[in-house]
Amino acid sequence: MAYCILMTDLDFFAVCPPGLEPQLAQECAALGFKRGKPEPGGITLKGDWAEVWRANLELRGATRILVRLGSFPAFHLAQLDKRAHKFPWRTTLEPHVPVRVEVSTNKKSRIYHAGAAAERIERAVNTVMDAPISPEAEVTIKARIDNNLVTISVDTSGESLHKRGHKIATGKAPIRETLASLLLRGCGYDGRETVVDPMCGSGTFLLEAAEIAADLQPGRDRAFAFEKLATFDPDAFATLVRSGSGPVPAQRFYGYDRDQGAIDGARRNAEAAGVGDLCSFACQPLSELTAPDGPPGLVILNPPYGARIGNKGQLYALYGTLGRVMVERFRGWRLGIVTSDGALANATGFDLTSGPVIDNGGIKVKLYQASLTPP
Ligand SMILES: C[S@@+](CC[C@H](N)C(=O)[O-])C[C@H]1O[C@@H](n2cnc3c(N)ncnc32)[C@H](O)[C@@H]1O
Structure with missing residues (x-):
C-alpha cells in the first residue's frame, strides 16, 4: 500500500470565508508565503513546519491552517480500518495527547457514512498513539473522503484564528x-x-x-494546536514571534x-x-x-x-x-x-x-x- 506522505515540503491550507480567497491570496503573497494557490474556501500553500507556525501567527485573514498529512484509497470500511492503522501517525502526533476526528465524505465515494468512517480512524489513532479520543481535544484530525480517496489533515490552529487572544468585550453582533x-x-x-x-x-x-x-502579529497572544504535535520545536517557534510593534x-x-x-x-x-x-x-x-x-x-x-x-x-x-x-x-x-x-x-x-x-x-x-x- 503506497501512502502519499508529505512531510518535508508540506502542503497546507489556509481556510477563509468563501468569496474572500483573492484577499487572503494577496495577504499570503505580501507575507512571502510560497506558491499560494486559491481554491474554494482558502489558499493552498507549501513549506515546512516553521512556515505552518508562521501562517498561524501572521495571517490575519485565515480562519485556520490545515496541514495535509497524506492520503490513501479506501473503498470500504474494513479497508479504511486497515489502512488507517498503517498510517504513519507517529511522524506528526504526540503519544497520549487527546485527539478528535472529523470526517466528511461525498456521493462519489463508496464509504458514505462519515460517522462510521470517523470511528475507524479514531480506533486507529487510539491504538497506534495510545491517544484518548475526546470531543474537547485540542488536536483535530480531519479526513476528507472524495472519490474513494481518503485525505488526512491535521488542524494546526485549534481555536479559530479569529480569536486573537486579547478581546475582553465582544459587544452585540461583532464581526469576526x-x-x-x-x-x-x-x-x-x-x-x-x-x-x-x-x-x-x-x-x-x-x-x-x-x-x-x-x-503586530495577530497570533502573538494566543496558543495553537500545533504546540501539541510531535513536530513542534518551541525554540524555533520563539524565533518567529516578534515582541512589540514596528x-x-x-x-x-x-x-x-x-x-x-x-x-x-x-x-x-x-x-x-x-x-x-x-x-x-x-x-x-x-x-x-x-x-x-x-x-x-x-x-x-x-x-x-x-x-x-x-x-x-x-x-x-x-x-x-x-x-x-x-x-x-x-x-x-x-x-x-x-x-x-x-x-x-x-x-x-x-x-x-x-x-x-x-x-x-x-x-x-x-x-x-x-x-x-x-x-
Ligand atoms: C453590528 S454592530 C457593529 C459590530 C462591530 N463591527 C463589532 O465588530 O463589534 C452595530 C453597532 O451599531 C451601533 N449603532 C446603531 N445605531 C447607531 C447610531 N445611530 N449611531 C451610532 N451607533 C449606532 C450599535 O450600538 C452597534 O454597536
Whole structure:
C-alpha cells in the first residue's frame, strides 16, 4: 500500500470565508508565503513546519491552517480500518495527547457514512498513539473522503484564528477579526491611512486596522494546536514571534457608537491589544459624526441590518443618515459598508459596488463600497 506522505515540503491550507480567497491570496503573497494557490474556501500553500507556525501567527485573514498529512484509497470500511492503522501517525502526533476526528465524505465515494468512517480512524489513532479520543481535544484530525480517496489533515490552529487572544468585550453582533481584516484589504486598506468606524461596537475593524498599521502579529497572544504535535520545536517557534510593534504609525483610528457600553468595551479591547494609544473612541450617534483632521482615509462599518439587531423601518432612515453624513462631511474618503441587505445599502443614496456573498456567523453579507467625490 503506497501512502502519499508529505512531510518535508508540506502542503497546507489556509481556510477563509468563501468569496474572500483573492484577499487572503494577496495577504499570503505580501507575507512571502510560497506558491499560494486559491481554491474554494482558502489558499493552498507549501513549506515546512516553521512556515505552518508562521501562517498561524501572521495571517490575519485565515480562519485556520490545515496541514495535509497524506492520503490513501479506501473503498470500504474494513479497508479504511486497515489502512488507517498503517498510517504513519507517529511522524506528526504526540503519544497520549487527546485527539478528535472529523470526517466528511461525498456521493462519489463508496464509504458514505462519515460517522462510521470517523470511528475507524479514531480506533486507529487510539491504538497506534495510545491517544484518548475526546470531543474537547485540542488536536483535530480531519479526513476528507472524495472519490474513494481518503485525505488526512491535521488542524494546526485549534481555536479559530479569529480569536486573537486579547478581546475582553465582544459587544452585540461583532464581526469576526479574520473577516474584518479581509474586508479592510477588500477596501484597499494597506495600513497607511486613517480609519473611522462610526458604529464600532467592540471595535473589531479599528483594532485590526491599527494592528496592521503597527505591524503586530495577530497570533502573538494566543496558543495553537500545533504546540501539541510531535513536530513542534518551541525554540524555533520563539524565533518567529516578534515582541512589540514596528514604528509607531502616523495616523489614528476613530471609533464611535451610540452605546456607551460598546465604547467602554472597544476601549478595553484596544488597550488589551496594545493599540490603545493609536485609537480614539467616543460615545456619539451617527448623525454627529465628523471627519477627523488630516488627509481622507477609509470609513468602514457594519451597521445593524435587521437580521440580528435593529428594526427594518428605522434602519432605512439610519442608512440614509449615513449617506448624508458622508456626502456632507467626508469628501474624498472611501466608504465600505458590510450588510446583509442590498436595499438598506442603497438607502445611502450612493452608486455602490458590491462584492461576493460572504458568510458572517451564519448571515450572508456583502461588502458595498463607494468613493466620495474629492473636495
Ligand atoms: C453590528 S454592530 C457593529 C459590530 C462591530 N463591527 C463589532 O465588530 O463589534 C452595530 C453597532 O451599531 C451601533 N449603532 C446603531 N445605531 C447607531 C447610531 N445611530 N449611531 C451610532 N451607533 C449606532 C450599535 O450600538 C452597534 O454597536
